[in-house]
Amino acid sequence: MVRKIFFLLIILFLFASCKKSETHIAPSSETNKSGITSDPLPSWNDGVLKKDIIAYVEKVTKEGSPDFIPVNNRIATFDNDGTLWAEKPLIQELFAFYRVKKMVEANPALAQKQPFKAVLEKDKSYFEKGGDKALIELVAATHTGMSEDEFEASVAEFFKDTKIPGKETPLRNIRYQPQLELLKYLRANGFKTFIVTGGTIEVVRGISEDFYGIPKEQVVGTSFKYKYDPIKNVVQREPSLDLFNDKNTKPVGIQLHIGQRPVFACGNEGGSGDIAMLQYSQGNKYPSFQLLVNHNDSIREYKYQEKDNASLNAASKNKWHVINMKDDWKKVFAGE
């Protein structure tokens, strides 16, 4: 089971974002420097969706209203890849490749050793043929077998060093400006905002405060096993997956880390990763709001759909709100 999950994880890392030709990372040319406005969501086009979001927030924060939600229960969860920032290229994949590169620089002999060689040569067939064993070795080598302090230093270094391939634009510029405004708007109304991501928890924690104003402890993600070493006084990262936080495991991560159902949940179509989280949120005893990003903007971002259309079908069936990026967002990316 664990081997299976490792396999899926790495397949995700390696091959999820192969349609690089579609990349449109440059922020929209629109700027938003028109001064202070009373509009809490200036990068959202005026329309039904924006109105619905504001109406929901207003009704659940109005004391005395039957829809009122106590502050302690105003939990908002956001997926990250494809929801808060673009998932093409997949940052987690860039990170894995970065780690391989750094490790080979430190120890050039690795370049001739598998699975490093296959990564450097972009040899997908190696992983297809090698199966679990090769993939587990790669994840173990790049993400574990070191202390937390060391791993977090490598994450910080990655975000400092890395630009979007071929774009020379910092990674922070693939954040969606309308979502930054939504996070801020929710927080201004007493919501606590969480990231609930399939990405490795410490990779996302490395930038959550700086990129989204979300503290480390409000990030729920894929985690590896840890072991405390009392002699070195460090937490070691073990080469074994603890929680693969995707699909039906997202409610599990939410229970473990947050301890209650969200009232506001936002994910995206593309990999069916957020259906369970949105459904779980909808089971809340308080009025809840589900939001799904539809990547239908081939000009400013990308257009990609699931083969089985599962997320959009679930949205339609369960009356979730859909962000049609092309129509609902005035601006897509955070300014440079």
Next chain:
Amino acid sequence: MVRKIFFLLIILFLFASCKKSETHIAPSSETNKSGITSDPLPSWNDGVLKKDIIAYVEKVTKEGSPDFIPVNNRIATFDNDGTLWAEKPLIQELFAFYRVKKMVEANPALAQKQPFKAVLEKDKSYFEKGGDKALIELVAATHTGMSEDEFEASVAEFFKDTKIPGKETPLRNIRYQPQLELLKYLRANGFKTFIVTGGTIEVVRGISEDFYGIPKEQVVGTSFKYKYDPIKNVVQREPSLDLFNDKNTKPVGIQLHIGQRPVFACGNEGGSGDIAMLQYSQGNKYPSFQLLVNHNDSIREYKYQEKDNASLNAASKNKWHVINMKDDWKKVFAGE
């Protein structure tokens, strides 16, 4: 390994607090209604320890000081049993017994079935002889095999129904008043306060906000495996331990849930459960503060020490601060 941990866990539940004769739960007769005071810690006696706590908080929150800690890194972790509230009687044990009673009420046939029978008859020998199997059955039956919503309802019911045995005083009255003031004082200075407990995470989350002003997501504790059921749209509690959050596992729970070392950590001597957490905190790159409750107050609370004195020895060796309850606390328990 898991069976071993289950065993230890239940042994803890069942037999940890057998010296009931020492119980002194009644709050101290002193009240603290003298109006508003500038003293942030009125239930702490004036002395070196109180002075040291205040001096630490002042130095690390002073902008421009070399000891300044950014707000995002002001993480304070507190053990619960024996640190924030008394651990005699052990509330987790009362909860397990309460669950057995309720389950037998709902299904009287269970009273003749082991391991329920042994609990009802206080037959310790049954568990001593039956070993892991009987204990795992008991934990599985009382803590798992139901949805989170059902379990949390039973926790709420327990705290509503239960009084300290033989005292007719609500459970909230075994909280330590000086610690409530310390939590509040730290929060007023930008610290985020967390509970890091060996107790079951949802049991403590059931009262963390009400008893301590600590939201659910800031509780780190012992957790069982969860599984999301998309048909019922609930998280199910599985009969398998996920994390036994004690001793060397506390830094693991801290990494998983909080994602950084605390700068302020407080635990207690009695079961050596907090040595690792305090040591881990001391490895912080920022100035840190370690605090250990010494249960040396046989009049107002209890006097109990570890056989090997491990926690107090570690405190002495590592220059941790020790709360000698008898001398440092003006008042012990929160008002009735």
